[in-house]
Amino acid sequence: MGGNYIKEKQKKANREKQFFINDHSFFRTLKHYIKRKTGLEVMGIIKYRFLIMIAQLFADSRKIVLKFGSKTLVDKEGRINPEILEEFAAQVAELTKDGKQLIIVSSGAQAAGLSTMHKWARKKDIHYRQALCAVGQVELMAAWGRAFGKFGLHIAQILLTQEDFGDSNRTLHMRNTLFTLVDEGIIPIINENDTVSVEEIKIGDNDTLGALSSILWSADLLVLFSDVDGLFTKNPKEFPDAELVEIVKDIGEIRKKVSIGSTNDFGTGGQATKISAAEKALPYGITTIITNGDRPRALESLASGKQKGTVFLAEKK
Secondary structure, eight states: OHHHHHHHHHHHHHHHHHHHHHHHHHHHHHHHHHHHHHOOOOOSHHHHHHHHHHHHHHHHOSEEEEEEOHHHHBOTTSOBOHHHHHHHHHHHHHHHHTTOEEEEEEOOHHHHHHHHOGGGTTOOOHHHHHHHHHHHHHHHHHHHHHHHHTTTOOEEEEEEOHHHHTOHHHHHHHHHHHHHHHHTTOEEEEEEOTTTOOGGGOOOOHHHHHHHHHHHHTOSEEEEEESSSSEESSOTTTOTTOOEEOEESOHHHHHHHSOOOOOOSSOSOOHHHHHHHHHHHGGGTOEEEEEETTSTTHHHHHHTTOSOOEEEOOOOO
16 A cells, blocks of 8 residues: 555656656747747746737737827937838838738827927917927828838828717718728828817827727727837836836726826827826727837837737737
């Protein structure tokens, strides 16, 4: 009896040992594979799973909304950077070849206006700011048009206001227009209509506009490009110990854990607006990712599981 018991224990120990060897071998192979494919030296299986999860989210998503903030699109002097636009256009073109449908929400009208109308730089009057955006919107769309034109893609401009989203008749026409454009292979580029928006009825920031546009179009995925890697517990540019929040499932909890910073010089968004945008999109089954748009080939890297970010994970539709 005692001898049989010992033998069974030994067999169990050998099985567990073999499982550990196989398990370790699998993860070691996975580590080498990811390093070969991505060039990343990732520590721990959690990191592997997170990068794989982001790549899988892109693979599973057909309708994707990309939001670009002003800071992502301008150079150090605050001018719209055509090379950046062209790089993103090239990546969007590649995704469309893979059967993805994409809509862009683009800030940058004010920055483009300042590049053109230098003498208005110090004017703070609302009429001049709106006029500045009117001038800049033309420049911004022309820059996007040139960028996408190099890859044989046409763009369409859509300017929206808060009132548009509150009117069922307008939203029906907006939705139909988006579907028609995308079905015909045209890239819609959305921005707020700053010329007619006043403080009381402004959407206010393009993170929110990105969320509203995603809901309107029934998108699968919303990507908010920022100038940092994602949502941090505090400002990573000021605090070296700031930690990246990789996955968010409870927005109420995350609001308690992160320190909300200020907006940048060119934009109106920050961590707070990105959290709010995700909060709007999640109930509609739209997963939201915050990631760094300043990194080389940021969209391509994110889609292939090479770039980190913060994922606000929605329930499957």
